[in-house]
Amino acid sequence: MTTRHLYLARHGxxxxxxQLTxxxxxxxxxxxxRLAGLPIDAVWHSPLPRAEASAYELARHLPDVPVAEAAELTDHVPYIPDPAETPASWLGFFDGYDAAEAAEGRELADALVQRFARTPDRDEPDxxxxxxxxxxxxxxxxxxxxxxxxxxWLGxxxxxxxxxxxxxxxxLPPTIVMFNDMSHLPAHLRWTGFPATARP
Structure with a gap:
């Protein structure tokens, strides 16, 4: 059985x-x-500076692993739900998005899945x-x-x-091995990117 392992990380x-702080x-x-002990084949990053800088910083621990940009990873809203399927607290977030922007976001989201969420063929290596x-x-x-x-995707x-x-x-269907794991970070570097509140 061939496995494609994707290690997803939000930028620093x-x-x-x-710009990265x-x-x-x-x-x-x-x-x-944390990733240095794994047989990483490639590091892909969003075109945006904060993601590119994060990729090159982490890749210092992955000698000889290629680092490259992937346009599909850029920051965008992947899907704008209809008002009926949108939680009330999110309704204002989508104000101002027109049909063209919604279509562009969905096109990028589809390209992201097509490129990276693909189940490998049996004769491919892990x-x-x-x-x-x-x-x-x-x-x-x-x-x-x-x-x-x-x-x-909301929430x-x-x-x-x-x-x-x-x-x-x-x-087999995809397996979510872990989500939002911060165990490699000391307490003072965890939870950045979330609203400020008490965290475990």
Whole structure:
């Protein structure tokens, strides 16, 4: 049985201009240390600077592993639900999105799934790929793996450099191995990217 292992991570903490902060660089480095014992084949990153910088920072711990941009990983809204399927607290979030923007987001989301959420053929080798991306893209891939309705990407958030793992195995549905795991981060670097509140 062939397995495609996807290691998904949101970029490190960034400033208001989208640039990685010192804390974000440390988060990415610690994620790289965690992944260093795995046979990583490639690191893919979103075109946005915070994701690219995070990818190169973590890749310092993965000698000779290629790092490359993947346009499908860019930050975007993957699916705009109808008002009837939108929780009341989210209704204002989608104000101002027109049909063209919704179609563009869904097209990118479909391309993301087509490229990275593919079950391998039986004659392919196992692969281990790191995707450094954004919270919405991780949520969309989780939703897809669960075969959940499109609107279920709402409410799935990821902390900066938290690790999510999905395995795609020949002949089986996808397996969510872990979601939003922050065990590689010390307490003061956890939960960035979430609203400030008491956390365990």
């Amino acid at each position: 903490a960034a400033d208001a201009f989208g 010192d804390a974000g660089r440390k988060q990415a480095s610690l994620l790289g240390e 692969t281990h790929e790191v995707l450094v991306t954004h919270a919405y893209q991780i949520a969309w891939l989780i939703r897809h793996a669960m075969d959940a309705p499109p609107s279920r 799935l958030n990821s902390a900066n450099t938290a690790l999510t793992v999905i395995d795609y195995r020949t002949g």
